[in-house]
Amino acid sequence: xxxxxxxxxxxxxxxxxxxxxxxxxSLGLVFGVIPGLSxxxxxxILIPFIYGLEPGAAFSFLLGANVAATFGGSITAILLNIxxxxxxxxxxxxxxxxxxxxxxxxxxxxxxSSSALGGVFGVFVLALSIPIxxxxxxxFQTSELFMISLLGLTLIVTLSSKSMLKGIVSGLLGLSLxxxxxxxxxxxxxxxxxxxxxxxxxNLIAVVTGxxxxxxMAKLFVxxxxxxxxxxxxxxxxxxxxxxxxxxxxxxxxxxxxxxxxIGACPGxxxxxxxVVAYGHAAQTEKDPDSFGTGRxxxxxxxxxxxxxxxxxxxxxxLALGIPGGEGTAILLGAFLILGLQxxxxxxxxxxxxxxxxxxxxxxxxxxxxxxxxxxxxxxSKITAVPGRLLAPLIISFGAIGAFASTGAIENIFVAFGxxxxxxxxxxxxxxxxxxxxxxxxxxxxxxxxxIAINLYGNNFFYTRPISLFFLIAIIAILVISAWRRTTERxxxxxxxx
Amino acid sequence: MKFSPEKIxxxxxxxxxxxxxxSALDFPSRSKVLPLIVGVPALGLMLVQVLxxxxxxxxxxxxxxxxxxxxxxxISALIGFPLLIxxxxxxxxxxxFLLLFVRMVSKQSWLVTILCSLGGFFISYGLFGQLLHYPLxxxxxxxx
Numbered sequence: 001x002x003x004x005x006x007x008x009x010x011x012x013x014x015x016x017x018x019x020x021x022x023x024x025x026s027l028g029l030v031f032g033v034i035p036g037l038s039x040x041x042x043x044x045i046l047i048p049f050i051y052g053l054e055p056g057a058a059f060s061f062l063l064g065a066n067v068a069a070t071f072g073g074s075i076t077a078i079l080l081n082i083x084x085x086x087x088x089x090x091x092x093x094x095x096x097x098x099x100x101x102x103x104x105x106x107x108x109x110x111x112x113s114s115s116a117l118g119g120v121f122g123v124f125v126l127a128l129s130i131p132i133x134x135x136x137x138x139x140f141q142t143s144e145l146f147m148i149s150l151l152g153l154t155l156i157v158t159l160s161s162k163s164m165l166k167g168i169v170s171g172l173l174g175l176s177l178x179x180x181x182x183x184x185x186x187x188x189x190x191x192x193x194x195x196x197x198x199x200x201x202x203n204l205i206a207v208v209t210g211x212x213x214x215x216x217m218a219k220l221f222v223x224x225x226x227x228x229x230x231x232x233x234x235x236x237x238x239x240x241x242x243x244x245x246x247x248x249x250x251x252x253x254x255x256x257x258x259x260x261x262x263i264g265a266c267p268g269x270x271x272x273x274x275x276v277v278a279y280g281h282a283a284q285t286e287k288d289p290d291s292f293g294t295g296r297x298x299x300x301x302x303x304x305x306x307x308x309x310x311x312x313x314x315x316x317x318x319l320a321l322g323i324p325g326g327e328g329t330a331i332l333l334g335a336f337l338i339l340g341l342q343x344x345x346x347x348x349x350x351x352x353x354x355x356x357x358x359x360x361x362x363x364x365x366x367x368x369x370x371x372x373x374x375x376x377x378x379x380x381s382k383i384t385a386v387p388g389r390l391l392a393p394l395i396i397s398f399g400a401i402g403a404f405a406s407t408g409a410i411e412n413i414f415v416a417f418g419x420x421x422x423x424x425x426x427x428x429x430x431x432x433x434x435x436x437x438x439x440x441x442x443x444x445x446x447x448x449x450x451x452i453a454i455n456l457y458g459n460n461f462f463y464t465r466p467i468s469l470f471f472l473i474a475i476i477a478i479l480v481i482s483a484w485r486r487t488t489e490r491x492x493x494x495x496x497x498x
Numbered sequence: 499m500k501f502s503p504e505k506i507x508x509x510x511x512x513x514x515x516x517x518x519x520x521s522a523l524d525f526p527s528r529s530k531v532l533p534l535i536v537g538v539p540a541l542g543l544m545l546v547q548v549l550x551x552x553x554x555x556x557x558x559x560x561x562x563x564x565x566x567x568x569x570x571x572x573i574s575a576l577i578g579f580p581l582l583i584x585x586x587x588x589x590x591x592x593x594x595f596l597l598l599f600v601r602m603v604s605k606q607s608w609l610v611t612i613l614c615s616l617g618g619f620f621i622s623y624g625l626f627g628q629l630l631h632y633p634l635x636x637x638x639x640x641x642x
Contacts (some may be wrong), residue, residue: 051632058518116502165543165547166547168539168543168615169511169515169540169543169544169547170639172536172537172539172540173511173514173533173540175536176515176518176536176537176540179532179533179536183525183528183529185528186528188525188526188528188529190521190525190529190533191518191521191533214576215549218573218576220570221568221571221572222565222568222569222572223565224564224565224568271615373533388603389603389604389605390513390600390604390606390610390614392572393575393595393596393599393600393603393604393614394596394614394617394618396576396579397592397595397618399623399628400579400580400583400588400592401588401611401618401621401622404583404588404634404635405626405632408632408633408635410583410584410635413580413583413584414580417576417577417579417580420576421573421576424572424573424576425503425557428503429503429504429505429507429508441505443536446532447503447532451528461601481536
């Protein structure tokens with residue numbers, strides 16, 4: 001194991017890998033400061049560029065961009081009160097008040113330092129979990145993988161916050177899209193309508209590019225104006241003081257990083273939940289809770305440390321079980337396949353060096369992204385002033401190039417733009433593109449493992465195998481708790497309104 | 499019933515779920531199990547959505563004329579751009595799209611327009627085509 005740990009480090013220390021990491025981090029920061037674009041879009045657009053790269057360089061490029069996008073989003077959250085990504089929502093609440101008090105530099109320093117510490121913590125959790133995972137994954141057979149995929153699908157309910165019905169429909173449509181192409185069991189062409197291109201199934205990268213990059217830019221264009229409507233809060237003094245702050249509040253960093261790691265390890269829950277929960281925890285446990293929201297240092301430390309700790313932890317289900325820990329890791333699964341790697345137990349048994357390499361990349365990217373981000377904080381935030389009417393055609397063009405380059409098929413461009421239009425209207429009418437992606441990604445895994453499990457263990461494997469039964473109970477518990485929480489919230493809101 | 503864009507979108511999704519379910523009926527028994535398990539609830543939920551659209555009155559939300567205009571522009575662009583690439587190829591299509599859009603829609607100066615257009619061409623033809631030796635789509639025109 002120590003050999004794999006060392007080999008993993010060496011894989012990311014090659015000149016090629018380091019160069020790609022810096023390049024990825026720079027691009028990720030640019031994506032992060034543009035609201036609407038996040039690490040997910042960065043991954044979607046950059047994924048075609050990894051063809052022909054060594055795994056070390058490819059993951060340095062992609063994960064560098066993904067990790068950096070989160071910190072990039074913090075820059076606009078603090079300076080402009082605009083969360084660059086959904087992961088930075090809670091950073092706005094105390095980060096921007098600090099900036100308005102003339103402490104923008106301090107807030108940026110806190111964010112940078114907390115992000116780096118959180119990132120290293122998440123990786124530490126991942127590293128500690130690997131020996132345990134080696135034992136656990138050997139217990140997981142197709143029936144258990146099927147049940148875990150179902151568990152992942154229940155998160156559609158969690159993500160359907162606006163409209164449960166529309167969220168579930170989005171997820172079911174995503175699942176249906178996963179059935180397009182040749183049936184892996186019978187070879188029957190399903191939903192291909194005579195198209196040879198569709199025999200291989202719907203191209204995930206084209207769908208992601210369409211839904212996120214093209215759909216989001218169409219929305220920005222229609223809404224008009226620039227991304228940023230706030231005046232830029234300049235003045236970045238006090239950075240060093242800010243960098244020191246998380247070390248003074250080390251116990252809060254530790255607690256919030258643990259929250260981020262725990263939430264990140266649960267498939268599909270995502271960092272958005274993590275940063276809000278961590279902020280809530282800080283507000284509940286620190287002194288003078290009423291002053292949160294007015295520029296509390298702890299209000300920046302909490303969400304930022306949880307944000308990046310989830311990155312390492314999200315890789316636990318992704319690497320060990322092949323189940324995406326979140327939207328970003330769902331796209332990252334595509335990168336594994338491009339590189340000829342099968343996410344799942346083999347990443348712990350056969351490719352442990354690559355797993356450790358990923359771990360090192362996340363830890364080092366968290367630190368480097370914070371340093372680069374601090375150096376370019378103010379110039380980067382000016383990107384948000386680029387008018388949407390100019391930004392939209394540029395990003396849409398990059399999306400077209402990315403979609404084509406994913407497999408070199410012109411049909412990908414039509415798929416991407418079709419899903420771009422679909423994504424635009426889904427956003428407008430309250431459907432969830434995140435649920436659609438989760439359905440599409442997990443659909444293939446669900447079907448393949450379902451058929452194999454039925455063949456191996458019969459129709460009753462749901463409750464005859466102990467681990468499958470455990471997951472069945474977990475699925476029911478999640479659905480019941482979710483329904484109970486919604487009912488309680490509705491009653492509370494009803495009570496408040498009354 | 500007065501048709502709003504949302505109601506039309508919901509009707510389209512209902513149509514999609516109908517296609518999902520009825521196409522699956524023709525599959526062999528093993529191939530249609532999961533498509534039907536997924537498709538039938540989707541169809542049911544979309545029916546509920548469409549029926550609730552019928553039941554409730556249309557919201558009296560008036561969108562600004564400029565937003566409606568922009569929506570037509572961007573949707574036309576999202577339909578026209580892939581067709582442009584199909585005809586002119588990836589590199590020329592991207593360059594031509596940026597040239598037309600940035601100049602005519604974004605109303606930028608010729609300098610910004612040409613820089614954007616050249617940038618798009620450089621990324622597709624220069625980076626992918628020349629640097630990464632990626633086989634680019636040449637379109638019906640078959641130029642580059």
